[in-house]
Amino acid sequence: MNGNPAARGYNKATVLDAVLSEAPLTRTRLIQLTRLSQATVSRKVEELRLEGLVVERGFDEVAGRGRPSTYLDVPRTxxxxxxxxxxxxxxxxxxxxxxxxxxxxxxxxxxxxxxxxxxxxxxxxxxxxxxxxxxxxxxxxxxxxxxxxxxxxxxxxxxxxxxxxxxxxxxxxxxxxxxxxxxxxxxANASLRGILKDDAHIGNAALFILSSVLNFASCIQHEIANGRTPAFGELGVLFSGVGNETLDGLLSGQGLLRFAQSQGLALERIDALWSEPQAAPRAEVVEAFTTAIVTAVSAVAVTLDPESVYFVGRLSPLVEEVLPEARRRLSLSLPSAPRSGSCRRSSDYLWPEERPTPDWRRLKPSSGNPSSSPKTRTSVCSPVGFSSASSDD
Missing domain, CATH: 3.30.420.40 (ATPase, nucleotide binding domain)
Known part of the structure; x- marks a missing residue:
């Protein structure tokens, strides 16, 4: 009796996913993880071994009596x-x-x-x-x-x-x-996926990447929101509340550098805005940036109603600087503002506690098909909203 081909494929995918997740591991542990029968696990392991996706590695030193346990691993080949x-x-x-x-x-x-x-x-x-x-x-x-x-x-x-x-x-x-x-x-979606992967309790959230260009992502009920047209998520085209400047003009590295130069700041790189502050003109730039942050958060708060809003990217040090004033203004204009917190880098967690850095390198297939979508982990900030973290462009 051949059984259901779809079920056989699913069982094989389940076994491979478990091996990828915890290798090296014993067959006993594999049975516990997959909740499949011993016979089914043995058959699928043998199939994967013949395909070169799984190898058996015996260890001489084992605790207890009986023959040494055989460990299953994934070879580099x-x-x-x-x-x-x-x-x-x-x-x-x-x-x-x-x-x-x-x-x-x-x-x-x-x-x-x-x-x-x-x-x-x-x-x-x-x-x-x-x-x-x-x-x-x-x-x-x-x-x-x-x-x-x-x-x-x-x-x-x-x-x-x-x-x-x-x-x-x-x-x-x-x-x-x-x-x-x-x-x-x-x-932006990749960064937000990393946050969602780390915290299964997040329902609705929004994330801004403030680097050379402004990018945005959001999720609803723990699922990344995708629009019907390319216009979805292009919040950078909205006016910032500062003259004729758009959000992209004040919340992107390139745009903010241009604005700072127009205000008389002699900057070659936007990083100098917080590393080499120039008193009077800088205050005007920081004020404009703060207004843009408040406008951006207000826009997503009244439309998406997120629990948390995250900020990552090159401008994160400046975001952290203006957070207190931004929170104050949001508390005056919104009945309920998204939760807030900040961190300078993706490896520094200031709220609610320090946690290990999510590592986007931990990519592995999520099913038995080696060409299936990997689980992407990206550098992200603290998963308690309105946060800032620096990341490369």
């Missing part, structure tokens, strides 16, 4: 996964085996002015160079990308919209070049 963080200024490529063990990584300046085909070719070459030391086949590429990239112009103009990079054409272009399945998501 089973393949590898690549994670890409494509920022407006820098791009990080990280290769790891199926257990999430780092193999190698590379951080390089992001290509400027490239169209879809050029960017896909550039990323494919970068993946090939980074994975050269890896063993086994490339199982999947996971890319977290900003919704907008620099257009390569020499002037300080606003970056053009590049949401097309998050669409099927770019995914197909990259898949054709790396010869492996590709999963694309926005960097």
């Amino acid at each position: 089973a393949g590898h996964i690549v994670g890409i963080s494509l920022g407006a200024q820098t791009t990080c490529v990280l290769a790891m085996d199926l257990r999430g063990r780092e193999i190698t990584q590379a951080i390089v300046p992001t290509i400027e002015g490239g169209d879809m085909e050029t960017t896909a070719e550039w990323l494919a070459d970068l993946v090939a160079e980074t994975t050269e030391p890896a063993q086994g086949p490339l199982r999947q590429v996971v890319a977290a990308m900003p919704s907008r990239l620099r257009n390569g112009s020499t002037g300080p103009g606003r970056p053009e919209s590049r949401k097309v990079f998050l669409g099927q054409p770019f995914q197909n272009a990259l898949e054709d070049r790396v010869k492996a399945p590709v999963l694309l998501d926005s960097d």
Whole structure:
């Protein structure tokens, strides 16, 4: 009796997922995790062993009597996964085996002015160079990308919209070049997924990435919210409440630098705004930034009603500086403001307690199909809202 093919595939996926999660582990532990019968586990382990996805490793030193326990593990030859963080200024490529063990990584300046085909070719070459030391086949590429990239112009103009990079054409272009399945998501969504992965109690939340460009993500009932059109989440086009400035003009690194320079601050990099403060003109810039923060939080508070609002990215030190005043203004204008907290870096948790840093490198398939979507872990801030954390672009 052959049974149900779908059920057999599910059991196999369940066994592999458990091995990936806790390897090396014994068969007894595997039975406990999967809640499958001993016979079923033995059959699926044998199938996975023949496919090269699982190996048996015996240990001589075991506690208790009886024969030594056999431990199941995932060999490096089973393949590898690549994670890409494509920022407006820098791009990080990280290769790891199926257990999430780092193999190698590379951080390089992001290509400027490239169209879809050029960017896909550039990323494919970068993946090939980074994975050269890896063993086994490339199982999947996971890319977290900003919704907008620099257009390569020499002037300080606003970056053009590049949401097309998050669409099927770019995914197909990259898949054709790396010869492996590709999963694309926005960097804001990826960061928020990391928070949701760490805290299953979060229902509704919003996240802003304040780096070279402003990006936004939200979740409803613990699920990432996706809009019907590319306009969804483009909060940067809204007016900030400061003159004719948009939120993108004051909550992105490029926009805030331009605004600071227009106010008389001699800055070459936006980081100097908090590392080398200049009294009078700086106060006007900080005031404008505070107003934009309040406007952004108010906009999502009255439309999405989030429990928490998170801020990550290059401008996080400035967010932390203005948090007290922003909270005060929000308490005056909103009946109930989202919960607040702050942290300078993704590894520093100030509310409610210090916790281990979520590591986006821990990518591994979530099912028995090695090409299925990995569990992406990204650098995130404290999961108790209205928080700030710095991250690379």
